[in-house]
Structure formats: structure tokens, C-alpha cells
Amino acid sequence: MAKEHLKASENEAHRLSRRALLTGGAVGAGIGALLGGAGGVAGGYALAERDRANEPRFDPEAEPALTPSADREGFGGEALSCHGDHQAGIVTVPATHVRHIAYTLRPETDRAAIARMLRLLTGDIEALTAGVAPLADPEPELAERPARLTVTLGVGAELVDRVDPAKRPAWLAPLPAFTLDQLGNGFDGGDLLLIVQADDQLPVAHAARMLHRDLDRFAEVAWVQEGFRQARGAEAKGATMRNLMGQVDGTVNPAPDDADFDSLVWVDSAAGQPWLVGGSAFVLRRIRMELDTWDRVDRPGREQTIGRTLADGAALSNPHGGENAPADFDAKNALGLPIISSAAHIRRATSQDPSERIVRRAVNYDTGHEAGLLFGCYQRDPLRQFVPIQRRLDEADLLNEWVTHTGSAVFAVLPGFRSGETLGAALLA
Amino acid sequence: MAKEHLKASENEAHRLSRRALLTGGAVGAGIGALLGGAGGVAGGYALAERDRANEPRFDPEAEPALTPSADREGFGGEALSCHGDHQAGIVTVPATHVRHIAYTLRPETDRAAIARMLRLLTGDIEALTAGVAPLADPEPELAERPARLTVTLGVGAELVDRVDPAKRPAWLAPLPAFTLDQLGNGFDGGDLLLIVQADDQLPVAHAARMLHRDLDRFAEVAWVQEGFRQARGAEAKGATMRNLMGQVDGTVNPAPDDADFDSLVWVDSAAGQPWLVGGSAFVLRRIRMELDTWDRVDRPGREQTIGRTLADGAALSNPHGGENAPADFDAKNALGLPIISSAAHIRRATSQDPSERIVRRAVNYDTGHEAGLLFGCYQRDPLRQFVPIQRRLDEADLLNEWVTHTGSAVFAVLPGFRSGETLGAALLA
Structure with missing residues (x-):
């Protein structure tokens, strides 16, 4: 432990000098300076107001991260702080x-x-999120361009039980069974979760490898699921992500400036275990799409199935109102x-109870043999x-003929941390 | 066949009107206009002079494709012509x-x-490369932003034999065995190859699916191997791709303006079957990297193994000469x-015989459980x-302790085609 403590301290010194370099340079004029100015509390999610999955909410005038000067330099140099009340990667702009x-x-x-x-x-x-090689990283050059790398850490029931079973929230367990689930394909459960995100696959691969090097002695890989959205820089202005069924995906997502956002997403002292205050619950469902049969459905049929137009995601009740106009059921x-x-x-996904909402972070997956959605979502409980949302969908959703849930996992996402603190310290306290 | 012919004609009309739209709009001011002006012959590889894997060769002043105005609009709208003497995706800028x-x-x-x-x-x-949905594409919106999509078609020995065994070149067969190969993992051979490339995974997934829809009745998938480079827009100016071992990868690649490029890459009437003139031979080797043991080698040891510095890929004989200075063996x-x-x-990879060179198009792969390089290369024979290159490496290469060839395939890449022509027409003639 003394050695590891030393390692952390050396790391810190290296990291700080490196970060100073990053924020002082050309890249820093964009996102680095923004984060530097935002400081500890807001650091991890200073960019929350820009939601690439929901572009119309976003005012480009207020957003210095994607200035042409930053673009010319390449966005690989952009670093997001991992420090804050909450971990990065939850409400940060989707990667x-x-x-x-x-x-x-x-x-x-x-x-x-x-x-x-x-x-x-x-x-x-x-280190990795700051664009700095961790100590003894054999390929430090691969760490230098993090491209907004975030690493979000979640813990499963077994990990909490090994620390103290009394600390496990009731919801940190396999989800109740749903009638249409076809689980058991090697994508269920897990004791620890890393969510590694970036706008470039190279830092994702390198970070995963560096983290694995340190995790190897404590744990072994249970499963890996990698997904993607439209490439950064490829999107037209105002466009929203589409999934592999061609649908606009990510509409009506709670946003950090919504009045009830905190109560939907973050565990608070009244609702949960004290060690998890500022954390969240993450559910990941692997949803296979039956694209071959979906292709045989005509366009009106597919729009009826979802309840939105394929053209721009407008609710069918208001087909010219655009993606963000409320549906009139x-x-x-x-x-x-x-x-x-x-x-x-x-209709089936929408609850009458506004506290029954979740924050979605879905990405497409496509192995070449199977395609679908890695449906990740955050919530308090x-x-x-x-x-309740999934129960309604499981009971009756026109889409069920073409989607099947084939993997399911629940994790407690640790609260945020500040420089000098350790992730999950309150769990171990 | 009549129906299919009709389909092609309708497609053509749709495609032409759509392409006019593309090249007339904001996107067309960048790459679309360039391709339009370059015309048929150069169309498929008008961007060849810009090699992202070898940036120092490239003069940004001469390259309108990445102007700030195109960037602001999103590069997803950029389309590369599939027409020309050669198929697109061979010497086009790596995706x-x-x-x-x-x-x-x-x-x-x-x-x-x-x-x-x-x-x-x-x-x-x-259709797909022009950013146009093929006829009866159920998700036409997914086709609209091709992000420089190319689809390069290769044929294997079995396909040529079914047409006419006399037309099969001697080299269109499994490669001779190499001592260290560990093949037989489901990544060998194949009768038909699609190489689908883009700067965005979404058009890659959509194009693969649309192509599969039409291929399904004729063939079934043998294997799929997907790889990546650093994301477009993430790279620093002048930077070269690194592989997952951290090495600069892609140095000393023949470039289209080299005097002997054509003789290295394209089959000509003297060298090959007449039906393949303007085509090429593609070899794909799946090279697994043993990154866990590679990590235990110190930095000088790794530089000695390759013969180049890790910092910038300069040959060790001239460590301050930069990546492109010739090695002095x-x-x-x-x-x-x-x-x-x-x-x-x-040293082992370099031949004394300048005609023994190949054009490399390698990409990283990382399944989460295994990582390495998809080493694709083009050549005449x-x-x-x-x-001979691989024989020397197989006999003695310090790197062999950490890399293993686990998949091998050879395809004849069809010659290019023009509007109104059919890919592979000369093979069927």
C-alpha cells in the first residue's frame, strides 16, 4: 500500500504539470480553459448543457469547446476533468x-x-482523462490525446457485499424478470463496471488496457460491450443521433438544467445509502434488433410502431412540430x-408519473453478425x-416484435471525487 | 434479371439527381466539387495525395477537402466517387x-x-457512396451522410473458378505456409470480400447491412473483421497513426506519385489476367499482439525490436531525422x-529489391479480449x-515474440468501373 500511495503521489505531480501544459497551450484555449475556470465542483460536467444527442437545446454561442481554432488543432487534445460532485461521463456530452x-x-x-x-x-x-500516461505506461504517446476520455466506475452487488452487505441498496441486484427477456448470453451482471468513453477509439483502447493492467490481479473480465454514435464532426448542425433502425434516438431526455434532474439521477441522503450520495444507478440492457424482419415493415408501419416520424423524430400527433415538441397522446x-x-x-415508454423518468445514454452496437442498442440509463432507483417503464414495454410495445433484451446488468455508480480523494472512499469508510 | 436491370436504372436516375444536390450544396464546396472537377479517371482516388497515415507528404494548401467551412457543416456529407480506373478505397485517404x-x-x-x-x-x-439510399432502403436517412464511404470489392479463388478456372491468377490461392502462423481461427480465406470504409461507423454499419441484404441469397458471411485508426479530426497536425503497441505505423509506404507506384500495385496487361487489368491483389493478415508481455519490455528494448524510436518513428540510425528519413542499415x-x-x-521488412514493396492499409483491432493489427496490403502479385517480405519476417524478426499471424486471406481486387459499367464485367465477359 505504501508503494501504491507513492505511485499516486508521483502521478499527481506529473499530472499537474502536464495539465498546466495542456491548459496553457492552443487546446487549452478551448475546452481546457473552460474546465480550468469552472473549478472543482462543476469540473466533471461543465459541458452538460451541450447535449449532442439533443442538439436543439444547445446554444453554440455559449460553447467555446468546438471553436474552429480547437478543431484545426484536432479535438484529440481535449481533456475533461474527472473531478467533481459526480463522476464524469454521466451528463458530459455523449462521446x-x-x-x-x-x-x-x-x-x-x-x-x-x-x-x-x-x-x-x-x-x-x-492521469488518463488528463491526457497523461499513468506511471509505467509503456506507450505514453497513446495517452496524450484523450479526445474527451472519461472513465465512469460502477460497482455491483458482490463488491458491495464483500465490503459490507449492510451497505447494499435494495436495487443493487439483478432486475426482476421480464417476460420477453432472453438473457444468459454472457452479458449479464458483473461486480465492477468501467464505462470508458471518448471521441476516438484509440484512447478508449489504451485506457481500457492501462486500467486492465492494474485490475488484473483483483478481477477478471466478465464481458465487454462497445458501442458507437455518429462520429464527432460528421453530424450536420442540429442533427440528432439515429440508431441502427434509422430512428432518431435520445429525444425527451431529462437535461441537467431541468428542475427535477437531480432528484431523478443522483442518490441523495434521504433516498439511499450515505456512501452513495452523489452517485447514481446505472442499468445496461443489451437490446438486439431484428433488422432483417424490421426491413420488411413499410415506413408508415415503422412510424406507427414507434409513434414518431422517421424523417425527424416528430411525434405523429404533431408531425411538423419537430423532435422536441411534446407528444399528444x-x-x-x-x-x-x-x-x-x-x-x-x-406511449408505452412514457409514464404519467414524472418521477418515473430515466436519463438515457444509449449507443449502437454492431458486431457484423448482430446489431442493436446498448441501452444504458441512469437514475436514482x-x-x-x-x-416500471420496462414492465410496460414488456407487456405491450409494438416494437417488441423486432427487439429482444439479451443482456442485463445493474451497477451503483460511485459518487464523484476531488483531487486528493479516492473513488469510493465513502464505501470503504 | 430484367427487374434488376430496371432497379439499376431507377437507381441511376435517383443517384444522379441526388449527386447534383450534394455537389451543389455547402458540402459540395469542399470535397464534392473537387471530385466533380476531377472527373471519371481520377474520381476514385482524387485525394490520394493526401495520406493521413503519412501526413508530412501532404501540402494542406493544396487540399480543399478539409476547409473550415466543410468542417463546420460536418464531414458526414462528404462523398467519394466510386468510379475510376481503379476502385475507391485503395489509395484514397485512409478512413x-x-x-x-x-x-x-x-x-x-x-x-x-x-x-x-x-x-x-x-x-x-x-448509391451508398454517393450518400443516396439504394432502392427500397428502409432507412434512407442512414445513407445520407456517407462520411467518405468507400466499398472495395475483392473476389476469391472459388468465385473465379466458378466463372472460369482458366481466369484465376496463380497467386489467387492461400498463401504458402509460414512457420510461425497460427491460422484456423475463422479468419482465413473467403470467396468474396467487401472492404467498407468511412470516417463514421454509422454509414459503415448501414452500408454493410444494405449490401448484405442483396448478397444474402448468393452467399453467406464467412467472417467480419473491423478496425480503426485515430478518429478523423482528433489528430494533431502532422501526426501519424499509431498502432496499439504505441508505434508509429505506416511509414515508408509507396505513394501514388512515386514513379513505380503503378507497377507495384495495379495488375497490367503484361503481368496478369486481362480481366484484372487495373485491379490489384489484396492480402489481409490478422496479427494478434501480445500486449501483456510486450508491456514488460523496456522502451529501449522496444525501439531496438522495431528499429525506430517510439517518440516519432525515426529510424534508430538517424533518431533526429524524423519518421520519413531513410533508415541507414x-x-x-x-x-x-x-x-x-x-x-x-x-530491417527484415525492407527488401533490397524495390519491386518487392507493398502498399499497406493497416488498422487496429481490439475486441476487448484481443488486440492487434488488421494488416491489409495491396500489390500486383x-x-x-x-x-518474400513475410518469409524474411517469419524467419527472423525480433517482433515475432509479441505478434502472431492468426488469420490470412488473399483476394483479387476488381478493376475500377465507370458510370453505366458493372464491377467485374471483364471477369464475366
Whole structure:
């Protein structure tokens, strides 16, 4: 442990000098300076107001990160702070590439080993997200262009139980069974989760490898699921991500400036375990798409299935209102029938209870043999948020003929941390 | 066949009107206009002079494709012509994402079926690369932002044999065995190859799916291998791609303006089968990297193994000369020993015979469980170009302790085609 502590300290010194370099240079004039000015509290999510998945909310005048000068230099140099009340990567602008890596703890990894592991991970995450090679990184050049790299850490039920079973929230367990689930394909559960995101696959691959090097003695890989959105810089202005079914995906997502955002996403002292205050619950569902049969459905049929136009994602009740106009579920057509079908996906997914919402962070996956959506979502309590939504969808959703949930996992996302602190310290306290 | 012909014609009309739109709009002011002006012959590789893997050769003043105005609009709208003397995607600027998809012909796919298949693929490729949905594309919105999509078509020995065994070049066969190969992992051979490339994974996934829809009745997927480079827009000015070992990768690649480039890459009437004139031979080797043990080698050891500095890829004989200065294999150190070891990778890879060179198009792969390089290369004759190089490496290369060839395939890359022509027409003639 003394050695690891030393490593963290050396790291810190290296990191600070390197960060000074980053923020002082040309890149720093863009995003680096913004983060530097925002300071500790806002650091990890200073860019939350810009939501690439929901572009119309975003005022480009207020956003210095993508200035032409930063673009000319290449966005690879952009670094996001990992420090703040909450971990980075949850409300930060969605990245192009997301790799979810779940680990199973080795039998001998006890509470003391978990504490060592979290200290090592903290140092790695601080270095890698700052564009700095962790100590003894054999390929430091691969660390230098993080491209907004974030690493978000979640813990599973088994890890919490090894620390103290009394600390485990009721929701940190496999989800209740849904009728249509077809799980058991090697993408369920896990004791530890790394969500590694960046706008470039190279830093994702390098970060995953450096983190694995330190994790290897404590845990082994359970599964890896990597997804993507449209490449950064490829999107037209105002465009929203589409999934592989061709649908606009990510509409009506709670935004950090919504009045109830905090109560939807962050565990607070009233709602949860004290060690998890400022953290969240992450649910990842692997949703396979049956694209071959989906292709046989005509365009009106596919729009009816979802309840939105394919052209721009507008609700069918208001097809010229654009993606962000609220759906009118009471609207009727000339025959007096509901315009948005009673089993349309958006109707079934929408709750009358505003506290039943979740923050979605879905990405596409395509192995070449199978395609679909890695549906990740954040909330305060999955049993009160994801589960009732998914129960309605499981019971009746026109889309079910073409989508199947084939993987399911729940993690407690650790609260944020500041420089000098360790991720998960409150869990171990 | 009549129906398919009709389909191609309708497609053509749609495509032309769409292309006019593209080249007339804001995007067209950048790359679209360049391609439009370059015309048929140069169309498919008008950007060849810009080599992202070898940036120092490139004069940004001469290159309008990445003007700030195009960037602001998003590069997703950039389209590369698929027409020309050669197929696109061979000497075009390397794309961020490359998916190699090999197919095995179904038993009933005879010569007539192959002809139908190639006509369908031709129409699909013309539409998709122009940013136009192929006929009956159920998600036309996914086709609209091709992000420099190219689809390069290769044929394997079995396909040529089904057309006419006399037309098969001697080199279109499995490569001779190399001692250290560990093949047989499901990544060998194939009767048909699609190389789908773009700067965005979304058009790659969509194009692969649309092509598969038409291929399905003729062939089934043998294997899929997807790789990546640093994201477009992430790179610092003048930077060269690094592979997952941290090395600068892609140095000393023949460039289209080299005097002997054509003779290295394109089959000509003297060298090959008349149907393949203007085509090339593509070899794909899956090279697994043993990164865990590689990490235990210190930095000087790794530089000696390759013969180049890790910092910028300069040859060790001239460590301050930069990546592109020629290596001096005769240079000795103070002890009179060769500075570049007798078994250094670059020494073993370099031939005394300038006709023994290949054009490399390698990309990284990382499944989360295994990482390495998808080493693709083009040449006129693999038996005279790739094989002697690989034989020397197989016999003695310091790098062999950390790399293993686990997949191998050879394809004849069809000659280019013009509007109104069909890919592979000369093979079927």
C-alpha cells in the first residue's frame, strides 16, 4: 500500500504539470480553459448543457469547446476533468465511442484489496482523462490525446457485499424478470463496471488496457460491450443521433438544467445509502434488433410502431412540430382513433408519473453478425424508474416484435471525487 | 434479371439527381466539387495525395477537402466517387473505420448468379457512396451522410473458378505456409470480400447491412473483421497513426506519385489476367499482439525490436531525422555493431529489391479480449511482393515474440468501373 500511495503521489505531480501544459497551450484555449475556470465542483460536467444527442437545446454561442481554432488543432487534445460532485461521463456530452467493461472479482479480493484496487483506479483515471500516461505506461504517446476520455466506475452487488452487505441498496441486484427477456448470453451482471468513453477509439483502447493492467490481479473480465454514435464532426448542425433502425434516438431526455434532474439521477441522503450520495444507478440492457424482419415493415408501419416520424423524430400527433415538441397522446384522427397507437413504443415508454423518468445514454452496437442498442440509463432507483417503464414495454410495445433484451446488468455508480480523494472512499469508510 | 436491370436504372436516375444536390450544396464546396472537377479517371482516388497515415507528404494548401467551412457543416456529407480506373478505397485517404467482410458463395451460386450479384452490388455501391439510399432502403436517412464511404470489392479463388478456372491468377490461392502462423481461427480465406470504409461507423454499419441484404441469397458471411485508426479530426497536425503497441505505423509506404507506384500495385496487361487489368491483389493478415508481455519490455528494448524510436518513428540510425528519413542499415555504433539490429523488424521488412514493396492499409483491432493489427496490403502479385517480405519476417524478426499471424486471406481486387459499367464485367465477359 505504501508503494501504491507513492505511485499516486508521483502521478499527481506529473499530472499537474502536464495539465498546466495542456491548459496553457492552443487546446487549452478551448475546452481546457473552460474546465480550468469552472473549478472543482462543476469540473466533471461543465459541458452538460451541450447535449449532442439533443442538439436543439444547445446554444453554440455559449460553447467555446468546438471553436474552429480547437478543431484545426484536432479535438484529440481535449481533456475533461474527472473531478467533481459526480463522476464524469454521466451528463458530459455523449462521446462517439463507449466501451462497457464488466469485471468479476477474484475470490481472494477482500475488502482491503478492494480499497487498494480503488486507489489504483483513481490514479489511473486522473492521469488518463488528463491526457497523461499513468506511471509505467509503456506507450505514453497513446495517452496524450484523450479526445474527451472519461472513465465512469460502477460497482455491483458482490463488491458491495464483500465490503459490507449492510451497505447494499435494495436495487443493487439483478432486475426482476421480464417476460420477453432472453438473457444468459454472457452479458449479464458483473461486480465492477468501467464505462470508458471518448471521441476516438484509440484512447478508449489504451485506457481500457492501462486500467486492465492494474485490475488484473483483483478481477477478471466478465464481458465487454462497445458501442458507437455518429462520429464527432460528421453530424450536420442540429442533427440528432439515429440508431441502427434509422430512428432518431435520445429525444425527451431529462437535461441537467431541468428542475427535477437531480432528484431523478443522483442518490441523495434521504433516498439511499450515505456512501452513495452523489452517485447514481446505472442499468445496461443489451437490446438486439431484428433488422432483417424490421426491413420488411413499410415506413408508415415503422412510424406507427414507434409513434414518431422517421424523417425527424416528430411525434405523429404533431408531425411538423419537430423532435422536441411534446407528444399528444390524446390526439385522434378523422376516424376518432388515437393517432399514436395504444401500443406505440413512445406511449408505452412514457409514464404519467414524472418521477418515473430515466436519463438515457444509449449507443449502437454492431458486431457484423448482430446489431442493436446498448441501452444504458441512469437514475436514482431502478426499481422505481427503469423497472416500471420496462414492465410496460414488456407487456405491450409494438416494437417488441423486432427487439429482444439479451443482456442485463445493474451497477451503483460511485459518487464523484476531488483531487486528493479516492473513488469510493465513502464505501470503504 | 430484367427487374434488376430496371432497379439499376431507377437507381441511376435517383443517384444522379441526388449527386447534383450534394455537389451543389455547402458540402459540395469542399470535397464534392473537387471530385466533380476531377472527373471519371481520377474520381476514385482524387485525394490520394493526401495520406493521413503519412501526413508530412501532404501540402494542406493544396487540399480543399478539409476547409473550415466543410468542417463546420460536418464531414458526414462528404462523398467519394466510386468510379475510376481503379476502385475507391485503395489509395484514397485512409478512413477512420474499416470493416472487412468475407463471404462464402452458396453452392447454387453459379456464373449467371455471380453476374446478377455483381450488378446488384454495383448499384448499391454507386448509391451508398454517393450518400443516396439504394432502392427500397428502409432507412434512407442512414445513407445520407456517407462520411467518405468507400466499398472495395475483392473476389476469391472459388468465385473465379466458378466463372472460369482458366481466369484465376496463380497467386489467387492461400498463401504458402509460414512457420510461425497460427491460422484456423475463422479468419482465413473467403470467396468474396467487401472492404467498407468511412470516417463514421454509422454509414459503415448501414452500408454493410444494405449490401448484405442483396448478397444474402448468393452467399453467406464467412467472417467480419473491423478496425480503426485515430478518429478523423482528433489528430494533431502532422501526426501519424499509431498502432496499439504505441508505434508509429505506416511509414515508408509507396505513394501514388512515386514513379513505380503503378507497377507495384495495379495488375497490367503484361503481368496478369486481362480481366484484372487495373485491379490489384489484396492480402489481409490478422496479427494478434501480445500486449501483456510486450508491456514488460523496456522502451529501449522496444525501439531496438522495431528499429525506430517510439517518440516519432525515426529510424534508430538517424533518431533526429524524423519518421520519413531513410533508415541507414549500415550505420554502426561506437562498438562497431549495427545500430539497427540484424533482426530488427524494419530491417527484415525492407527488401533490397524495390519491386518487392507493398502498399499497406493497416488498422487496429481490439475486441476487448484481443488486440492487434488488421494488416491489409495491396500489390500486383503477392507471391512476388508480400510473400518474400513475410518469409524474411517469419524467419527472423525480433517482433515475432509479441505478434502472431492468426488469420490470412488473399483476394483479387476488381478493376475500377465507370458510370453505366458493372464491377467485374471483364471477369464475366
